[in-house]
Amino acid sequence: MTLPKELTRIAAGLHAWTPQISGTWGFANCLLVSSGHDAALIDTPYDEPMTRALISAAAPLLADGTRVSTIVNTHSNGDHTFGNRFFPGADIITTQSSADHLCNEPTPEQMHHLTTETAADQPLGWYMRRHFGRFEYDGDELLPPTRTFTGRHRFNVGMTEVELIEVGPAHTAGDLIVHFPEQRTVCTGDVVFLDDHPVHWQGPLAGVSKACETILSLDPETILPGHGPVVGPSEVRAYLDYLQELEGRIHAGHRAGRSAEATAAEILSSGFHGHLGLPERIIILTAVEYRHLNDDPTDPDLIALADQAARWAFEHNRDAPVPAPRQGAVLHP
Numbered sequence: 001m002t003l004p005k006e007l008t009r010i011a012a013g014l015h016a017w018t019p020q021i022s023g024t025w026g027f028a029n030c031l032l033v034s035s036g037h038d039a040a041l042i043d044t045p046y047d048e049p050m051t052r053a054l055i056s057a058a059a060p061l062l063a064d065g066t067r068v069s070t071i072v073n074t075h076s077n078g079d080h081t082f083g084n085r086f087f088p089g090a091d092i093i094t095t096q097s098s099a100d101h102l103c104n105e106p107t108p109e110q111m112h113h114l115t116t117e118t119a120a121d122q123p124l125g126w127y128m129r130r131h132f133g134r135f136e137y138d139g140d141e142l143l144p145p146t147r148t149f150t151g152r153h154r155f156n157v158g159m160t161e162v163e164l165i166e167v168g169p170a171h172t173a174g175d176l177i178v179h180f181p182e183q184r185t186v187c188t189g190d191v192v193f194l195d196d197h198p199v200h201w202q203g204p205l206a207g208v209s210k211a212c213e214t215i216l217s218l219d220p221e222t223i224l225p226g227h228g229p230v231v232g233p234s235e236v237r238a239y240l241d242y243l244q245e246l247e248g249r250i251h252a253g254h255r256a257g258r259s260a261e262a263t264a265a266e267i268l269s270s271g272f273h274g275h276l277g278l279p280e281r282i283i284i285l286t287a288v289e290y291r292h293l294n295d296d297p298t299d300p301d302l303i304a305l306a307d308q309a310a311r312w313a314f315e316h317n318r319d320a321p322v323p324a325p326r327q328g329a330v331l332h333p
Contacts, residue, residue, distance in 0.1 A: 011183035022195040023277035028079045035158025040070035044083030047135045051083035074189025075172040084143035096148040098174025108140030127310030167211035169202045184221040194228025196277040204292040205247040260290040280309040
């Protein structure tokens with residue numbers, strides 16, 4: 001798997017870094033915003049080699065001493081935040097809710113442990129090595145936000161207007177989307193996934209759908225999802241249909257008195273949107289939705305949810321080879 005060596009222009013002053021590697025975890029999109037001698041970055045990659053690859057790809061657009069002065073984290077997952085520390089002095093902006101729930105996220109140290117110290121012949125250890133063993137967490141430190149907001153926040157990058165809109169809880173407790181009014185472009189973070197089944201840790205699914213409706217209400221021409229290719233409104237509408245169909249199936253199972261496990265198994269056995277990768281994420285989506293249907297007010301345990309998905313994947317794919325640890329900055333096995 002090769003990381004992009006160049007950024008792609010998606011609108012005036014907006015250049016996307018899109019790994020577009022489906023069927024696995026961690027390859028999130030980033031967006032460079034540049035205007036005059038100012039630049040900002042929407043989300044940062046998962047580890048140092050990926051971040052170095054992004055910096056190298058962005059170098060031609062950051063000539064004459066231009067530096068990234070602002071980072072926006074659309075949410076607190078590590079594949080959108082762990083690269084923060086490679087932009088020293090940058091102002092890091094996210095929602096207050098995202099900052100409040102940062103303590104619930106696995107740290108780089110914990111991810112290193114999960115990918116190296118768990119039992120490789122057991123579901124979680126097998127799964128973590130298969131999907132996260134290629135990343136280099138050892139020695140990483142998470143750089144937290146320096147500024148937070150609630151509701152909406154506006155700022156400028158040179159002459160480019162940037163509007164941050166809080167849409168969580170949805171994918172996580174504190175999601176935001178990034179709106180560029182003049183360019184009619186929206187960067188969605190992980191409230192939108194493409195090519196794979198999504199994973200939403202907080203929910204409910206109605207909250208994710210509402211976030212998608214907010215995106216469409218901005219009348220964008222160009223949309224950069226958290227994972228997957230650059231698209232237009234029609235793809236987001238199709239994704240919204242997916243969410244609402246899945247919500248209906250999960251709620252029907254709950255009304256019938258079935259457990260979350262039984263409902264997820266039924267959805268999986270039906271071949272629900274079988275063209276998408278990572279079907280085991282449906283187990284996480286169902287478990288999270290059941291928490292809301294059962295009025296469970298506690299924060300979800302992300303590792304426990306990942307373990308549930310890993311058990312299904314292990315049962316159905318245990319003979320698939322586990323990728324070797326990655327060697328080099330831009331190539332993935």
